[in-house]
Amino acid sequence: MSNTDHQGDVWEVFIQSKPGLPHKHAGSVHATDKEMALQNARDMYTRRQEGTCIWVVPLQAIVSSMPEDSESFFEPSDDKIYRHPTHYIMPEGAKNI
Amino acid sequence: MEDIKKLEEFQAKIDADLKIEPKDWMPEEYRTHLQRQISQHAHSEVIGMQPEGNWISRAPSLRSKVVLLAKIQDEAGHGQYLYSAAETLGKSRDEYLEELHSGKAKYSSIFNYPTLTWADIGAVGWLVDGAAIVNQVSLQRTSYGPYSRAMVRICKEESFHQRQGYEIMATCALGTPEQKKMAQDALNRFWWPSLMMFGPHDSESAHTANAMKWRIKRETNDELRDKFIQKTVQQAEVIGLTVPDPDLKWNEADGRYEYGEINWDEFWNVVKGNGPCNKQRMRHHIKAHEDGTWVREAAIAYAEKQKSKQLVA
Ligand SMILES: [Fe+2]
Numbered sequence A: 001m002s003n004t005d006h007q008g009d010v011w012e013v014f015i016q017s018k019p020g021l022p023h024k025h026a027g028s029v030h031a032t033d034k035e036m037a038l039q040n041a042r043d044m045y046t047r048r049q050e051g052t053c054i055w056v057v058p059l060q061a062i063v064s065s066m067p068e069d070s071e072s073f074f075e076p077s078d079d080k081i082y083r084h085p086t087h088y089i090m091p092e093g094a095k096n097i
Numbered sequence B: 001m002e003d004i005k006k007l008e009e010f011q012a013k014i015d016a017d018l019k020i021e022p023k024d025w026m027p028e029e030y031r032t033h034l035q036r037q038i039s040q041h042a043h044s045e046v047i048g049m050q051p052e053g054n055w056i057s058r059a060p061s062l063r064s065k066v067v068l069l070a071k072i073q074d075e076a077g078h079g080q081y082l083y084s085a086a087e088t089l090g091k092s093r094d095e096y097l098e099e100l101h102s103g104k105a106k107y108s109s110i111f112n113y114p115t116l117t118w119a120d121i122g123a124v125g126w127l128v129d130g131a132a133i134v135n136q137v138s139l140q141r142t143s144y145g146p147y148s149r150a151m152v153r154i155c156k157e158e159s160f161h162q163r164q165g166y167e168i169m170a171t172c173a174l175g176t177p178e179q180k181k182m183a184q185d186a187l188n189r190f191w192w193p194s195l196m197m198f199g200p201h202d203s204e205s206a207h208t209a210n211a212m213k214w215r216i217k218r219e220t221n222d223e224l225r226d227k228f229i230q231k232t233v234q235q236a237e238v239i240g241l242t243v244p245d246p247d248l249k250w251n252e253a254d255g256r257y258e259y260g261e262i263n264w265d266e267f268w269n270v271v272k273g274n275g276p277c278n279k280q281r282m283r284h285h286i287k288a289h290e291d292g293t294w295v296r297e298a299a300i301a302y303a304e305k306q307k308s309k310q311l312v313a
């Protein structure tokens, strides 16, 4: 992911495929400025009506958790089953809950 | 040793069919194998635009011209997706291009054959994209996440490529006697090089064992080649063309085609750079890259200027 080349910086591309849906990561492009990033993303990722909206984000602006952190990051919630609705016992016969 | 433990964990992940992502630990050979394979794949998409670009200005109708343009534009996109996937392995795009230009990196030898007639454009779409699709469908399940995602996207786009090629072949084959002859001649020249696209026999392939163990490849060269042949022979029969293999025959008992041996001397000769168009393809790519230098420089200068304007404001 080196940005030291002459092809511009890497921008990550997120596409919303229909109004109302979340933007989803599609891939990346190289560009030297934000307009170029948006145009390149349009040319590369929406040639077949794949989207209604595009976001481009400079790769350097993205902060990612690391695989080695995944234990401390994601595992503690495993024992908090009371965060799930199935944890609760409903009285016999109750409806629509 | 820590590395042995990491290696065991890595292999366990692969065996459980979990994807490896860029920031995950991976053995150095896995990384270099992928760098080589994905960049070679990217270079092939981009160099592959040349033999087809040869016919844009001579396409026989407006319809065939817009189709060919759209197809070639897709191939440019495929190259971009694949370079992006390759870059996640810690090498820049400049480095990959440098390796292509210096001859260190290869691209598929099929693109070192010329497209002499319009029927060749049909043969390329039908056979070359057809072979690529068989390979790429299998690679959708590759163990490296970014490569797998690029393959899924590419496979969606490929489906029209093969159909447009087969349509050209069918039109020629069912046309005038001269047109049929042109179609047969294209098949004669592209059949064997298309089979060579799958690479050497498994027993001769230096990389197959690791690639299978790490699930970079999910099926071997020979398995994929066989799949392609079984599908394609019937398509040739439908449009009345003859596959140029004297050993080809239908085995009724097994329900499959048997076929002859590839001329491996020709294969290695083209890989070594002695195909009909190796030099022309590379010369053209280097020239296009160098001619584009001022555009890249101007774009960077413009971006710098915008940045300093923002600082002042
Ligand atoms: Fe392609």
Ligand SMILES: [Fe+2]
Residues within 6 Å of the ligand: B075, B129, B132, B158, B161
């Ligand atoms: Fe294609």
